[in-house]
Amino acid sequence: MKRIAIVGAGMAGLSALGALTKQGHVVTLFDKSRGSGGRMASKKVGNASWDMGAQFIRAHDADFMNTLHQWQRLGWIGEWAASPHVINANGIHLSDDNITRYVGLSRMTALSRQLLAPANEFIPSTRIVSCQRTDSEWLLTDENDQHYGPFDSLIINTPPQQALPLLENSHLAAAINDVEMLPCWTLLLAFHERIDTPVDAAFVHDSAIAWLARNNSKPQRDAGETWVIQASHAWSKEQVNAPREDVLQTLEQAFYSALGVQANVAVEHWLHRWLYAVPANPLGDGALFDADRELAVCGDWCQHGTLEGAWLSGQQAASYF
Ligand SMILES: Cc1cc2nc3c(=O)[nH]c(=O)nc-3n(C[C@H](O)[C@H](O)[C@H](O)COP(=O)(O)OP(=O)(O)OC[C@H]3O[C@@H](n4cnc5c(N)ncnc54)[C@H](O)[C@@H]3O)c2cc1C
Incomplete structure (x- = not known):
């Protein structure tokens, strides 16, 4: 059993959460927004409401299709x-x-609330600005200088531009730069x-x-x-x-x-x-992994720019732990 932190509660992070908790790990999720879902967002203004980001989900992959049926x-x-x-x-x-x-x-966000349920803890409205690896543990810091951890492993599920500042000295940064x-x-x-x-x-x-x-x-x-x-x-x-x-x-x-x-x-x-x-140019790699640092990076941009791509990326990230 590992203590795992996931930064970003989009579809990829939530997919990883589901797989990791099935493996018996204890997972804490962070998101800078007030809720989960990321680009699977909904919006309410007055009496009106809309799906503001992803419009629908479709499946090509057999595992994802089975998951949708479930x-x-x-x-x-x-x-x-x-x-x-x-x-x-x-x-x-x-x-x-x-x-x-x-x-x-x-609404689309409602799905994310269901997927969030297995989390040990969800910490919203918290922008993580630094992730530091000591010998064998991760410590996270938010923009108000609050510290979280220690965690054994870390998954970053943010768009690439927001992932780069969190990668410290990991070799993964090189792959991300061009996305x-x-x-x-x-x-x-x-x-x-x-x-x-x-x-x-x-x-x-x-x-x-x-x-x-x-x-x-x-x-x-x-x-x-x-x-x-x-x-x-x-x-x-x-x-x-x-x-x-x-x-x-x-x-x-x-x-x-x-x-x-x-x-x-x-x-x-x-x-x-x-x-x-x-x-524009997803990596098509599933997810990225730095084994020395117990660090995975996932998101649609690692696989394909859809909810399906994000879900597959999260599954891949979880498989590393
Ligand atoms: C307008 C639009 C329409 C779309 N339409 C479709 C569609 O119809 N069908 C489809 O399949 N896909 C669609 N997509 C794509 C789909 O929404 C994405 O592929 C998917 O939601 C990406 O999930 P993700 O987990 O990779 O990233 P995200 O959903 O972006 O999740 C990343 C999370 O990280 C959080 N975060 C970022 N930085 C930090 C930080 N420093 N600290 C803490 N939290 C942080 C963010 O708040 C966010 O919640 C659409 C996207 C958009 C924008």
Whole structure:
């Protein structure tokens, strides 16, 4: 039995947590945010709520597929029956994909709360700024100079830019340096009235937008009319430092134009900039391990930029201990 610290309670860290506790280890998780889930985030403003980060979960890998079925049986996730459209210069068409898409019930973050349950301790609102290895133990320090530990082993589950300062002198830093994370501007809108379109979700081309979805078309969501609008990574990169008001106006306009509907009066607007949304060049390595220091690093960027990639990375990190 080891005492293991995980910095970052995103899907990869939570996946590692589940595997490690099954092996009998005692795990403490830290996150700088108020809750768990990372980029599997949800947002509530007034009476409106949205999945602000990851929109749905899909599986290619057999183990992950089995895990999704298990989560579905537990009532943690459900199938989202929407058939996505494709919107491009030729108009609006149903996409020919027949993928099963799952979503957290009743929001994406709720899944992370379930996955967190086996933790010995979850310490939120705590940004770890330094991880120090003595002869055989790890000591962690947060931005308020609070110390935590000792731990036998450490897993870092943060985006690469946030992992680098925590790696002290580990050789793993070299592999991480070149991973680029792409940004994504995300606009959340709520309306009094239903937007009159058969489209519940769409991949959008030839536009500032890459994805739009009627959040309330997902199972067990609030009934109010809510939409998630994600800019393309290319547009987000170009406009990464643009004034928020300009970004909001452009994306809202592009949304009406993509759906071919009259501009409507949104009752809530929320704009979020994901600086580290998805990896441009994931390592495809599962997870990284420094055996001398009992240190693993995991995250979607170690494997593939999806929840599935993050989950697989967490499983790989846990297998090192
Ligand atoms: C807008 C958007 C849409 C997406 N859509 C989809 C989708 O539809 N389907 C899909 O499969 N994937 C999607 N993804 C990708 C998916 O969200 C990610 O691949 C996955 O959530 C990454 O999980 P992770 O554990 O690797 O990292 P994260 O979720 O980023 O978790 C890292 C955690 O580390 C914490 N942290 C960072 N630094 C510190 C520190 N110093 N101290 C303490 N805590 C720290 C962060 O707060 C965070 O909670 C989307 C992502 C975005 C942004």
